[in-house]
Structure formats: C-alpha cells, structure tokens
Amino acid sequence: MKFLVHWLVIALALWVTAAILPGVGFASTTALAIAAIVLGLVNALVRPVLTILTLPITILTLGLFYLLVNGFAFFLASKIVPGFEVAATGGRCWELLSWA
Numbered sequence: 693m694k695f696l697v698h699w700l701v702i703a704l705a706l707w708v709t710a711a712i713l714p715g716v717g718f719a720s721t722t723a724l725a726i727a728a729i730v731l732g733l734v735n736a737l738v739r740p741v742l743t744i745l746t747l748p749i750t751i752l753t754l755g756l757f758y759l760l761v762n763g764f765a766f767f768l769a770s771k772i773v774p775g776f777e778v779a780a781t782g783g784r785c786w787e788l789l790s791w792a
Contacts, residue, residue, distance in 0.1 A: 703728035715779030723775025730776075731769040739765050 706728055710716045718724045742761045743750070750757040770778040 699728055699732060702732050706731065717777045719775030719777075723773060727769055727773045727776035730772050731765065734765045734769050734772075738768065 703724060706716075706718075706724060710718055710724075718727065739761060742764065743758070746757055746761060750761075766778055770776050
C-alpha cells in the first residue's frame with residue numbers, strides 16, 4: 693500500500709510538473725505511469741549512490757551540486773521511458789528546483 697501511495701504521489705508530481713513547465717512532456721498517460729515507476733526506481737537505487745559519491749563537491753558548493761544529481765535522475769528517467777521527454781533548455785532549471 694505504501695508503494696502505491698508513493699507511486700501515485702510521484703505520478704501526480706510529474707503531471708503537475710508537465711502542466712506547469714513547457715520543457716517537460718508526456719506522450720500518453722501510460723508514459724506518465726511508467727515514468728513515475730522509473731523515476732521512483734532511479735530515486736531509490738541510483739540517486740543515493742550518486743549522493744554519496746558527490747558528497748564532497750556537494751559540501752563545497754553548499755548543496756547546490758545536489759541539483760545536478762536531481763537533474764541527472766530526470767535525465768536518466770527520460771532516456772529510459774520513450775514517451776517521457778525533458779527539454780535541455782530553461783525547463784530543466786525550473787524542473788530541478790521543483791524536485792529539490
């Protein structure tokens with residue numbers, strides 16, 4: 693039950709992000725659901741490892757480098773899911789701030 697609630701929260705957050713930001717989009721609701729699952733898995737498996745590996749530079753930049761870790765998680769999820777697209781321009785900056 694906890695996993696389902698977490699997945700629904702991620703899907704809702706992705707939907708709101710896609711509605712607000714022009715650089716984030718989905719081809720269908722199926723792509724949204726799959727992107728939510730993939731982003732949850734990336735956040736659970738890849739992001740903790742990256743956080744530990746980049747801890748020294750994150751401390752030096754007073755936490756600002758962690759935004760790049762979040763951006764990489766989005767980038768990885770967008771490359772895995774075919775219908776989930778993230779523009780590499782200004783939308784990425786706002787997306788990083790919305791998920792930080």
